[in-house]
Amino acid sequence: MIEEDIEIAIKVVVVGNGAVGKSSMIQRYCKGIFTKDYKKTIGVDFLERQISIDSKDIRLMLWDTAGQEEFDAITKSYYRGAQACVLAFSTTDRDSFEAIESWKRKVEAEVGSIPMVLVQNKIDLIDDAKMDSEETEKLAKKLHLRFYRTSVKDNVKVDDVFKYLATKYLKLIEKSGEEVGQQIGNNLDMFNAVASTNEKAKSKGNSKGNDEGVIQLDANKRKSQSKKNKGACVLL
Numbered sequence: 001m002i003e004e005d006i007e008i009a010i011k012v013v014v015v016g017n018g019a020v021g022k023s024s025m026i027q028r029y030c031k032g033i034f035t036k037d038y039k040k041t042i043g044v045d046f047l048e049r050q051i052s053i054d055s056k057d058i059r060l061m062l063w064d065t066a067g068q069e070e071f072d073a074i075t076k077s078y079y080r081g082a083q084a085c086v087l088a089f090s091t092t093d094r095d096s097f098e099a100i101e102s103w104k105r106k107v108e109a110e111v112g113s114i115p116m117v118l119v120q121n122k123i124d125l126i127d128d129a130k131m132d133s134e135e136t137e138k139l140a141k142k143l144h145l146r147f148y149r150t151s152v153k154d155n156v157k158v159d160d161v162f163k164y165l166a167t168k169y170l171k172l173i174e175k176s177g178e179e180v181g182q183q184i185g186n187n188l189d190m191f192n193a194v195a196s197t198n199e200k201a202k203s204k205g206n207s208k209g210n211d212e213g214v215i216q217l218d219a220n221k222r223k224s225q226s227k228k229n230k231g232a233c234v235l236l
């Protein structure tokens, strides 16, 4: 089986306070559009985009979670299985900047340590900034996070954010677990074996089957059955 037939799917959650631009960022990245209207996300939304890194097809599943605390109970459950995370705050909202560490903790409480990136959105409104660049860089350093300043409105650096996360995730799985790295390369037979083991586990009522260890591969990597979807965005 050739490498091109294998697709890697990465679940990315985008978190941060309300109105920092999470939905806009995902829409910009997946649909290439920006709208000035603010429509509060209720619970969770989901869009996807396929990209190619080092001739590997990567399907990024972008989960847009509500920023308001009232939805915490719902959104928390959607963090499970996340393999990467965008921590977003807004240039014009001091509270959103100060809430970043708490968002990081919330995600890590559900999924542990995963590739993350810090994003200061609405950089087009820099004249109205509620924090200075020293503070933002200090936070990025403290949290050991790559830091991007984006403008979803002007389409500045949005692609870079997701490309960075995908690249980081790929490196991670290639490095951490030989079995994982080998499978990404060329061992689809092994993948099928894992998949069937997983099916068996599920049929035995092992509901944790998809969340732990190697079995998780089953959810993230599969034969591309829909090359026609390449580059497409799907709203679920």
Ligand SMILES: Nc1nc2c(ncn2[C@@H]2O[C@H](COP(=O)(O)OP(=O)(O)OP(=O)(O)O)[C@@H](O)[C@H]2O)c(=O)[nH]1
Pocket: 016, 017, 018, 019, 020, 021, 022, 023, 024, 025, 035, 036, 037, 038, 039, 040, 041, 042, 065, 066, 067, 068, 121, 122, 123, 124, 125, 150, 151, 152, 153, 154
């Ligand atoms: N000027 C400017 N406005 C932006 C930018 N990104 C988003 N916005 C605006 O900010 C507002 C909030 O954006 P959303 O994407 O709905 O925010 P959200 O983080 O998804 O909000 P919740 O769903 O409440 O969590 C909207 O009016 C957007 O048009 C940006 O880069 N620059």
